[in-house]
Amino acid sequence: MERKRKMTFMCINHDVPHEMIIRGGQSVFYACPKFDDDNLESGERKCLNRMTFIDAGGIIDKFAEIEDSIDPLEGTEDLTGYEFGYKGLKSRFKVIILKINDDEVRFGIKNLTALHQ
């Protein structure tokens, strides 16, 4: 079944997740708003969490496989809080499903490679 849901990516390298924003440059990618000095409160440290569009697509595909693998006879399983790993071309990610409903899937993203974790 084709699903048309909004996909949101949140940086979970903080106590309160921040929605990642699309940045331009030599290539386009998602980054934490706390990468920009302009968005930092005094004393706050720059956040290097980021994700390429290719990795974002890979994470969406992997989660779709996870959803499809759930036995439909077991009914609707709530995947809120579900956690999985994803290995991209250059980075490893920790992914947590922060919110899921018919309209939206909200992914919590941590690029372990970029954050040296």
Ligand SMILES: [Zn+2]
């Ligand atoms: Zn961040």
